[in-house]
Amino acid sequence: MKDMGTDYYNRPDWFKCLLLQRKYLVKYGGAIYGESSYRCLEKHFLSSPEYSLIDIINRIRGSKQSLKLLWLKLLEVNLFETATQFEIPIYFIEGRYDYNAPSLIASKYYESIKAPTKELIWFENSAHFPQWEEPKKFHSVLKEKIIKETYA
Structure with missing residues (x-):
């Protein structure tokens, strides 16, 4: 994390750095209180009548795609x-x-x-x-x- 710096979004490998930062954010409870992974959310998706298995897979893909396509623009918003x-x-x-x-x-x-x-x-x-x-x-x-x- 130190090696990538606080302005990692200016680097060519910014997306890789962002995913690493998000990984540690989850690991240390900054995404889900008292949890170190997203596994505890799986039950909500798997038991929901609104989500099929392909919907769950596409939700994960969509989250990653949104980060990749929107993150740098989001940083410009104040x-x-x-x-x-x-x-x-x-x-x-x-x-x-x-x-x-x-x-x-x-x-x-x-x-x-x-x-x-x-x-x-x-x-x-x-x-x-x-x-x-x-x-x-x-x-x-x-x-x-x-x-x-x-x-x-």
Whole structure:
């Protein structure tokens, strides 16, 4: 990790470096709270009636393809400069231990925005995937906050 530096995205092998960085992010719990791999998510996909085996394979391929095609463009986006005023309610659902989309940065961004209604909802036992890490709370938030207020 030290050898690739913090500006690895300027290197010709940037994608290889990104995958290495993501590997360690997962290994040390920055993607799934208290877990060191994505294996614990497999049950959600395998037991879901919405996903076939080919859908699961394509989801993995799609994630990798999205990283490869969109990552460098994503690095150019600065929401603090381009998206701070909203005319709709804004809800942030954040895992406290998320280091994919770091919770500290998400919190700072939340503080910088203006909206008619805004709320930051913390999931204290989650990282990047509160929908699977704390599914009961996640569904409750969707029903009580978002669906109820959207259709009120």
